[in-house]
Amino acid sequence: MREKSCMFMIKFFLSLPLLISIIKLSTTAILFYDSLAFHNKHFCTLAKRQMLSMSTNNLSYSDQGGTDSAVEVGQETTPTSSNAGAGFGLFSVDFKKNEDLKEMLESNKESLKLEAMKRVVGLIAKGKNASELFPAVVKNVASKNIELKKLVYVYLVRYAEEQQDLALLSISTFQRALKDPNQLIRASALRVLSSIRVPIIVPIMMLAIKEAASDMSPYVRKTSAHAIQKLYSLDQDQKELLIEVIEKLLKDKSTLVAGSVVMAFEEVCPDRIDLIHKNYRKLCNLLVDVEEWGQVVIISMLTRYARTQFTSPWKEDGVFDEHNERAFYESDEENTRNETEAKPYMMDPDHRLLLRNTKPLLQSRNTAVVMSVAQLYWHLAPKNEVSIVTKSLVRLLRSHREVQYIVLQNIATMSIQRKGMFEPYMKSFYVRSTDATHIKSLKLEILTSLANEANISTILREFQTYVKSQDKQFAAGTIQAIGRCATNISEVTDTCLNGLVLLLSNRDETVVAESVVVIRKLLQIQPTQHSDIIKHMAKLFDNITVPMARASILWLMGEYCERVPKIAPDVLRKMAKSFTSEEDIVKLQTVNLAAKLYLTNSKQTKLLTQYILNLGKYDQNYDIRDRTRFIRQLIVPNDNNGALSKYAHRILLAPKPAPVLESAYKDRDRYQLGTLSHTINTKASGYLELSDWPAVAPDKSVRNVEVIEPGKEWAPSLGKTGKSKPAKSSDDKFYSDSGEEEEEEEEEEGIRESSSEDGSGSSNSEESHVQKNSSQSSEESDKSSSQSEKSSSESDSEKKERKTKTPLQKKTVKPTAKDGDSDENGNVAKEANSSSAEESSSDSESDSDTHTDSDSGTEHKKKTKSKAKPKVEVKSTKEVSLLDLGDFTPAPVTQHKSPVLSPSLLGDLEGLSLSNVSSTIQLSGPVFVPEKSHDLLHHMTGKGLSAQYQFPRQPCLYQPTMVSVQISLTNTTDHPLEQIHIGDRSPTGLNIHCFNTIECLEPEASVTVFIGVDFNDSTQAANFQLCTKEDHFSVSIQPAIGELLLPITMTELDFRKEQGKLLGMNESSATITMAAENMTSQPISRLVATVANLGVVPSSQDNVHRFAGKTASSGAVVLVMVELRESSTALITINTEKSVMGSMLLRDLKLALA
């Protein structure tokens, strides 16, 4: 390495214009290099001396003077140098011009240097060559002035490639800066170092990248991800090493890094899809918080990934646009079809995760993000879901012209395959006179694609306006579009033709020519019915003056002369009369017509033809003379050419193939939408093909991640065992010796639940479920601190999704790492929660079971087993390490949080760290149960059925996210009411767990039932219908904000800790005046409890009362603190990241306590 560098140095000095001091200088240089940190100042001396010697030829100048003196001398001698410089032919004006800059750069004054650098950068910006200033500039690389330094960096990056040897001199500065305590300096050093495209420093860069990849600062790590690409483009041999770094950085949890590293991945090793597996879910979850440019890159990478990992979702609902294929396959592949139909398609939960997490990005302000989500849906979503992107794409049409251009192109491709998607927005594609030409033609293209029987009249009316446009090119395009509509929609073919015929009288040549061409095409396609139109055109012929159009009509006459046997000769007769005054193209076509008529109808036209041929023979234009001669020889038989004239008929009247009128965007979809390749319709370099869906999905367990987070005492044992078979076999073994009872119990409950669920109708179908899950998880990610309950509900949803799979897949799913893991999390919570652990866990299982009622019984059982297993294992021996809870202690788990993250945003990262759970928070029983019940249905309106509801403040049995509501139904009529149940509800997405239908309620009898309502943490009323056999009544439950909470217990310390995380915007407070009698602990607790279902936190201070709870639906912590002050005032502080809830609760509390 060192030797090589020396060689470089020598080479460099050889290249100096003056060779006199080579040896002396190069030895010095070697010395510099030896002393590793060869100092820039030394270099300056060198440069200076070089310059001096160049200009003055003063060889006697020695290097004894030291830096400072050299600089001084440099300054002193410049005047002479500029004079002498003129003498050098080698250094032309440029050199002289920049001399003052050089001088300034070498001055002692920062401001002068800065000024000079600014001018240098100005030169670069203008594209002027400033390379000869390199030596003078590069010595400032270590400047303290940050702006100066940055400008030097700009210069360095620009010219380093050209002046590699000199650039090397700056490297040590960067190496030092890489160790700087300031992350900005580290990052910018790496940035510049990696931007210097000098191959010799590859090893240094590699080292720097590796180090930076494990830097504390995510910003530096981000920079290192960028550097990877730079190094790769400099030296492809580093690929393997770089992939290692990429692998490491892909694991990074910072949103800052995610986009950049995926970019590096795409550039360096896009085929290493295996690196993505483990990070897939993380990337999906992080996506919303990644900066917008990173989002684009990640989405496009995930699109490719998903196409290799999941099975096609298009089989089932492809009915309407795949009907062609179906018809084709039906005959011979019926059997296979049946087979596939037997196995209904179930979307992989990971596939769903991607779709779900990208959807909100459709609302991004960044058009590139919206487009990339749109293409993701286009390539990955089930056909019936693709249309959710329509609105957003149409929105983009309001954006800049260039954006419109790209979006319209993509819509053009989409609209060919899926008319329905954009048809409702047809009017958004109407052309305005102010649109740019290419926008106009794209809109036209789309309108044409969207045309169908229903809307064609509207579209044609619109086209009519366009045809008149001043932009004739556009008008011509419109005519073509009309032609396409005419061919596609047979109902309007005639209308279109007639319309086009009218256009023949247009004054504009392009329009007429285009019309004739399109008419000709249309006629060729429908050769049976065209005689009328040809006749019509013949009639118009006299009025048409545009030569091109006349020529085209003549061609048509000739081509179809047999169909208009009477008119054609007449037209020829007219032409014979006016032949001499026609344009050349018309003359040519007249000759053609004459020839064709001669062949078909020689009796009538023989003389005419001869006349025309004679005229043509003496025409001024040699083309026409040539043509005439040729035709004459061809059609008029004489002695010499008999051989050819035999074929004249076949030559002239050969059937011409009908032209195809189809969209230019027809097969654009072979390229991934939104790509450059799609836009230019050729493969751009570096384009990555989108693979076809695999027939069978690859192993999905590869995406399971072991959780390496705080509280990892038990984590390692979980991770790997998941997918291995032994775990499964141990299951069996385990079941054989553990209590059968337990299992049965589980199953029984499952069945009971499912039967009760059945009553609730179809709202629990897959669709609504997914919806609910998504809302749930979105709520979750909003939180700043997670809770055990939450993770259990998360694992619930996980399970549910997992259940919705083909039987084949189910086997592999069994207890995979993630599953087991989250199960455990859930269980931890439940175990801790003494009151309802059993119920809730079994509940969640049965719940999920209900969604697979279609499954066979055995499978059902199997699943129940697999679900039941973790819990039972706890009680059994420790032979199964998978879920060994024995030595798990619910010690407080400190949450790792970088201080820069605001608490609410931190929550968004939570998807990755399931165990980010502070286990100290436990659910507790309600402190106080309000007696107050509310009218649900008055007996007058309810025709005798009255209903009242109250909140029992019990954790809901059905689902942990629900609030349980107790409803008392009373029959005040004198006849029994039958079949009381819950009917339709609104909003439809609202999840209500209904009570079992009450078959009969006797007069004067009353019954109390429980329902569970998932209010989604909002006070929006739950509206539903209470139905009897005869009637149904719309009722609504309006929850007070306090009822949406569940009390939790925690220590004061934990309370403070949690509170510390929920500062700033998550805090709301108010000061109130309280009645004196309420100023003690008891009444306060009582008052708070009446308002909200909160748990009391033991307090060490007398004047501070703390209460804690969590929201039912998303489990966000709600902390209430009432601090008593003097003169009967109190400060209420509420900390929760559900800021809306917080403010509402504050209002309620103010009312209650004041």
Added chain:
Amino acid sequence: MINSLFLINPSGEIFLEKHWKSVVSRSVCDYFLEAKEKALEPEDVPPVIHTPHHYLISIYRDKLFFLSVIQTEVPPLFVIEFLHRIAEMIQDYFGECSETVVKDHMVMVYELLEEMLDNGFPLATESNVLKEMIRPPTILRSVVNTLTGTSNVGDTLPTGQLSTIPWRRAGVRYTNNEAYFDVVEEIDAILDQSGTTVFAEIQGVVEACVKLSGMPDLTLSFMNPCLLDDVSFHPCVRYKLWESERVLSFIPPDGNFTLMTYHVNAQNLVAIPVYVKQSISFFECGSDGRLDVTVGPKQTMGKTVEGVMVTVHLPKTILSINLTATQGSYTYDNGTKLLVWDIGKLNPQKLPNLRGSLSLQAGAPKPEENPSLNIDLKIQQLAISGLKVNRLDMFGEKYKPFKGVKYITKAGKFQVRT
């Protein structure tokens, strides 16, 4: 990704070049200049040009071409969006985006470009982050800088760069805490000759000017959020809360920003605030024509229509015009054949009218299509869709901010076919 950037003025001069990877010779622009020559209008230059070795993606904005050179596959919108961000950044920093401004602040623009991209991949595009790294020029600062030698370049990592809220910097302080929201709605419409609406829709945007200290967390709610059909947000808005509660909850960037854009439900009929009576006719014989345009208020919800302006691109064959306007004034550029009639406020009692004769070039045929009229208008204190802001709540900070909401309706692409 983005290899190089060239700024080109309308006459084809390249006045700035910046390379983020190896230098690409500016001769690559020749392909673009060729395409530009071919195009009639600068807008007609295709945004994507395919050359043998490079791909050129360009935007035309503020009379400047921003041309980027690409070497490998990249989503074109990614580049286009970024180029527009550059233009916006220049606008943001220097008040306008023009050739003179760029030339005057060449170095600063260059420094900014350096920060915005790393190896062709966007690094810092949030104006807040950039402004912390490179401070925008003010007169005061440039005076101070020349006196003290301090620079505009910050030396710490902008706080926004590291946090997940890159749009806001820490430690913002104001003496007057205020938050203003402008609800601006634009009517896009096409009316046909008879005045019937061919197509109309309302696009709205909520522009915010928030000058609040600290880290305020704002919640903006609407009276009638169901009106909004399609929305897009500034990254600060929490999607999920919008999804679930239809409120805009966000930690705002500091200063001016676009909070959201929206599209009003298509079911709601769009009120067209003005009607236009027009007749433009050319006589079959002789080279003459007449123009008569009257504008009147239609559905204005009791508000005055202001800033009315009619723009007409007259046919190329027009030789001269002779018009009189009963209100306002008109200008006509014979080179571009652009007729602009600036009416101002609409007075329902006395409708403004513009009439007169048009003379065509001798011998030129009668134009086939009458030029369409583009209408510009403004209605203060009215969101034509009826959207109303309900309330703005602030959490997280103790002070009481001053809040204000303003409504404006404008004409977007409002075209009357004749």
